[in-house]
Structure formats: C-alpha cells, structure tokens
Amino acid sequence: MLNDTVPAAPGVKNTKTEKNLDKREADLNRREAELRRLEQELRAGGAGSLKNWPPYCAFTYHDIRAEIPQPLQGMVRSAYWAYLGLVLCLFFNFVGTAAYLIGVDGGGIAAFLWGGLYMLGGVPLAWFLWYRRVYSAAIKDSAFQYGLFFAMYMAHLIFVGWSVVAPPILNSSSHTGFWEAINVISDNTGVGVMYFIGAALWAVEFLWSFWVLKLVYSCFRGQGHTARSVKNDAAATGVRSQV
Secondary structure (H helix, E strand, C coil), rough: CCCCCCCCCCCHHHHHHHHHHHHHHHHHHHHHHHHHHHHHHHHHCCHHHCCCEEECCCCCCCCCCHHCHHHHHHEEEEEEEEHHHHHHHHHHHHHHHHHHHHHHHCCCCHHHHHHHHHHHHHHHHHHHHHHHHHHHHHHCCCCCHHHHHHHHHHHHHHHHHHHCCCCCCCCCHHHHHHHHHHHHCCHHHHHHHHHHHHHHHHHHHHHHHHHHHHHHHHHHHCCCCCHHHHHHHHHHHHHHCCC
C-alpha cells in the first residue's frame, strides 16, 4: 500500500518556524512589559524592598538595565555619569573652599559656607530636577519629562560653566575655577594647586555635560518628539492631574 502522506514543502516549514519565533518574541516582550509595569506599581506603592540607591542609605529604586529600554540605556547611563561627576566636583569644591579658609590669610568664611551649601543643596537638587527627569522620560517616552529635563539641565550647565571660570564677582572664591585659582596661588601655592585641580574637574564636567545634552536631544528627536509635542504632553499631563 502506498503511503499517502505528502512531506511538507521546505517553504511551509520555514514559514511555520518564523511564525513560532515571532510568537515567542511577542510573548517575551509582553512579559517584559508586564514585569516593568509591576515594578513601577510596586515603587508607586512604596515597596521598601525595591529601594536600592544609594547603596548604603537607599531611598529610591534605580536600575538602568531593568527599567530603561535597551536603545536608551546608553543615554541614561551617560547622564548618570554626568550626575556622579557633579557630585565629585561639588565635594572637591567644598574641600577647596575649606583649604582656602584655613590656608589663606583673610580667607572668608562666606566662601566656605557657600561651598558647603552648593554641595548639600546641589547633590539632591540635581538628582530630582534633571537626572530623574531624563530617567523618567526614557521609561515613559514622555515629551513633557524631556522638556523638564532640558529646562533644568540648562541651569546645571550654567552653574558648571560659571564654576569653571569663577569670575571675580559674586563671591568667586566659593568656586574652584581658573580665574580664582590664578589669584589664590600667589597667596598659598598648595591652595592654588587645589583650585586648579578643581577647575580642571569642573571643565571636564562641563564638556561631558554638554555632550550629554546633545545625546539626550538626539534621542528626544529620534523618538519623534518636538517642541509642540512637549506642549501637548504638558497640557495632557495637566488634564490628567485634575481628573
């Protein structure tokens, strides 16, 4: 008796295999989106177990690899390094103003106090005002969050640029910039060297921060956002907050 079974054509098998692979990929994407949604709900509900940043006194959840879509992880990670660079600059700036207070005759207490204020205020403000904005924008693909980031980040760039130069106005000795370093080194070589190191750190931070601005703007446009979409998203956000 002849076998009536006809082998499937190779093209049919390939089509079925592709459909199965597409289905599995769709299922994986759906599960990943569901996990991300559950994590966000847990965070919104105040799940303390998810707080992991900073490592030794965690107050928030921060995981670029888990929360940020893969194409945007490089952008957010670059912004994160800009934030850490700012923390380093502010800390060294404070140390420099302390050295200025101790090592320079007539060193003003005002510079030291302002240096401490920059560090104590700048570290948390930068986190909430611009870093979390770009982090949230990448998660939600929110034009409004991108807009907030650009506004706050411009203030960051202005402050860092001012600190690089430290022009001789508005208590310039509270910034370890190049102009002030030139003036200080004639009074105390050690303190002057510290100010030059601080100025170099500020300069690197400014260049990196400017590059991050260009990178975020490129991703912003790459996501299809414009200035009009920022306005529309802001209006929609205002409406949702009133509902």
